[in-house]
Amino acid sequence: MAKGIKSAISPTRAEDYPEWYQQVIRAADLAEVSPVRGCMVIKPWGYAIWENMQQALDRMFKQTGHENAYFPLFIPMRYLEKEAQHVEGFAKECAVVTHHRLEPDGQGGLRPAGPLEEPLVVRPTSETIIGEMYAKWIQSWRDLPVLINQWANVVRWEMRTRLFLRTAEFLWQEGHTAHATEAEAMEETMQMLDVYAHFAENYLAMPVIKGEKTADERFPGAVATYSIEGLMQDCKALQSGTSHFLGQNFARAQQIKFQNEEGKEVYAWTTSWGVSTRLIGGLVMTHSDDDGLVLPPRLAPxxxxxxxxxxxxxxxxxxxxxxxxxxxxxxxxxxxxxxxxxxxxxxxxxxxxxxxxxxxxxxxxxxxxxxxxxxxxxxxxxxxxxxxxxxxxxxxxxxxxxxxTLTEIQNNLFQRARRFRDDHSVHIDTLDDFQSYFTPQNSEKPEIHGGLAWCHWAENPQTAALLQKLKVTIRCVPLDGEAEPGRCVVSGEPTERRFVLAKAY
RNA sequence: CGGGCUGUAGCUCAGCUUGGCUAGAGCGCUGCGUUCGGGACGCAGAGGUCGAAGGUUCAAAUCCUUUCAGCCCGACCA
Incomplete structure (x- = not known):
């Protein structure tokens, strides 16, 4: 290669960030797109990173009292129908199995045969099938809590895919727990959010903001969704893990109930939480430079x-x-x-x-x-x-x-990422500032711009339209930090605390 | 799922508008030689049913239809 080339990856981040991302993955031999629509092949170097993540997370799950188990890949369609919001959220992206056999089509090919009486959905997530089992397992308050995690693949029929960040099939872990009381379920939800934040900061070396999702971004069927949000080097936020407080919604839909200490039959309180191979995408976009991948030592193969x-x-x-x-x-x-x-x-x-x-x-x-x-x-x-x-x-x-030295590198990467995050976090208090913050100078070929905007914000049609126009989303209502009364930068309505807004993946 | 663009060697692409020799280049790969501590150079090679299926034609990478896949922009999402 020519001597004049300054960096190993072309284009550089500044030149074309999405293309740079793909080239880093290729140069590092992490993964490839597969011949199967929307699906990727994770290659040994990439998979080893995932294995290291699994190992660290699994240890934390065990330390917090969880056990691993495995539930079916296929979910009977009627299970999905039980929780109304849940169906609505996932119906558009489900792969459905309708046959159980192939037969010759008479032209040298094959065709499906043996139609199923009831179609099976390839799990987009497992609340329904796991809840179905919990309903059987849980009868007494003595059976609670149930604290189970599953390492699995799931399928969500995505139309636009990007390696690691969004693919039709991906690997993840999903924790599903059932509790006797609301307080205990809420405590579990927050505990796992903390586990994720700890993992992100100490292993991925990715600083994150813990927060609650607004109603629009909530998991279908959840009472509350919490997430950790990271900031990538192109100044877009990445939701990197979620923890859901499901209240009694799924318990009611699936009849997860038990007799409490007073002998009364009541519904359980459930949670679910997950992180996926998307974290590898986050890892790439947090640390890598124009010479390729940069790995925090704790996760390096x-x-x-x-x-x-x-x-x-x-x-x-x-x-x-x-x-x-x-x-x-x-x-x-x-x-x-x-x-x-x-x-x-x-x-x-x-x-x-x-x-x-x-x-x-x-x-x-x-x-x-x-x-x-x-x-x-x-x-x-x-x-x-x-x-x-x-x-x-x-x-x-x-x-x-x-x-x-490895410890030092791990710390350096975190410090560097935190500095970047802090340098691209701003308090914004006027509409003009907000608009210009999220508007690129060059509309033809938008340069990297924006970041995390901490704003007083009210949710209403007016603000929603502005967000849509600027392609900005409410990332979360941050949990840490004090309440700070103020007024919405758009509508002037009084608000309690600042939200975090950003462009996002 | 809508709109736009693209599929030719492992990768990046030229050729297509105006159909016609044996389908090309750079990088990569193989062999040999000279090299070797910042991404080497020379020579000789291997490698393509031009995404797939149909059609038009004496003749298709090139024109038409369908289909599949990828990229970008929307809607949706971990």
Missing amino acids: QHIVLSPVLRDDSRAAVLQYCDRVAEELRAQNYDGQPIRVSIDRRDLRGGEKVWQHIKKGVPLRAEIGPRDMDSDSCFVGRRDQSPREKQAIPRSQFVATAAA
């Missing part, structure tokens, strides 16, 4: 990749030296586990090999050639620094400080 500089006269010795360094690194712990190290033995030119690891977001990389071996050191680069800033570090020091 490999923490360190050693790139031996292979020359005929010293090949064996260098490889042996690398093996030794790798062994020593693996004996170190980072984040409670041995450091994940691999050696790239491929006989590629040094520069090319190293750039591949940069594009894949490996947090720490070390080039090791005869010169390093002679001086008993490693030539180390960090993904949170420029590719040029490489340093020779004595082997023993590199090994001894590797875990601390």
